Amino acid sequence: MNQITKVFEGSELRLVEIEGSPWFVAKDVCSILGISNPSKATSSLESDEKTTITISYTGSMTTNLVVINEAGLYALIFRSRKPEAREFKRWITHEVIPSIRKHGAYMTPETLGRTIKDPDFLIGLLTNLKDEQQRRLEVEEQNKELKPKAEKYERFLDSDGLTTFTTIGKHFLDGISPQKVRLFLQEEGVIYKRKVDGVFPPTQDYTKYFRIIPYYYYDYYGNEIVTRTVKVTNEGIDFIIDLYQKANQAP
Structure with missing residues (x-):
């Protein structure tokens, strides 16, 4: 190790x-x-x-x-x-x-020594490096595509690039409350109707649009309380807006 x-x-x-x-x-x-x-x-x-x-x-x-x-x-x-x-x-x-x-590796003295003694290890290391570079290029291309969307919602996102049901409802869904945002997503099968560990988590097909974030605060007696909250990713904002608009289209 x-x-x-x-x-x-x-x-x-x-x-x-x-x-x-x-x-x-x-x-x-x-x-x-x-x-x-x-x-x-x-x-x-x-x-x-x-x-x-x-x-x-x-x-x-x-x-x-x-x-x-x-x-x-x-x-x-x-x-x-x-x-x-x-x-x-x-x-x-x-x-x-x-x-x-x-x-693509921890270049410790042990690792460096092994690359010299074991050609197969070096080949594997270089292969990992190539794969990592390819993944990085793919991510960079994805970031280029996402940048316009990120800038569009920038003022609504926190430092982690996430936002809340409150913000989405107020600014993008006709001013509805966060509770109504949650109920809408539950009816659409996007998030569960029952709480798990204190939150309503996203269902399996929609996890990429949400993040479950720990939230810390202190009660009246100074005790640290740890809860969790569900926030929406930048991509999730577009998803929810589109889903809401389709659901409210006139027949």
Whole structure:
């Protein structure tokens, strides 16, 4: 298992590769974000957002570490109240992740050594790089197509490029309430009629139009409350508007 270490404003962030994806040591993330209880913080994450690994550090001695994937990382970032959290997120998304994906591998000394000794490994590495570059080109082309739409709705989107049922109903669906937006989508089979973990999630065919986002606030007694909310993607705005217009066309 490859391990690399990045440094954010003097604090170490350890990463490991699991099945080709980056996982972050939860303790390091919490330290950077000023979250005092990593165990409590990770306990609220989804089961597929965290796992425990065993690493060797001195001779035969080992230790267990809780690591989190990108989704778990962003969930903890949203929870942090430190001003640096925003800059940390930008560092992750603009430097750490791109530097890993640029090569399609973790270029640790172990990886570099293996490319020299094992020609087949090098061929596989270069193949992965080629595939990654092709995927990146495809994404860039998709972004070119989506850019006009993104600009059209830009003032209605939050910093994550998402919006709410309230905004969609008010500005695009004749001023209807968010409750009526939800009921309309439920009748059309787009979202479920029963709550799952406190929200009405999208049905399988429509997940690309929505995101389930953690929402944190403090109650009257100062206790941190974690809930979840469903938001709509940029592409989802067009989808909902089109669906609503078709449903309200005169026969």
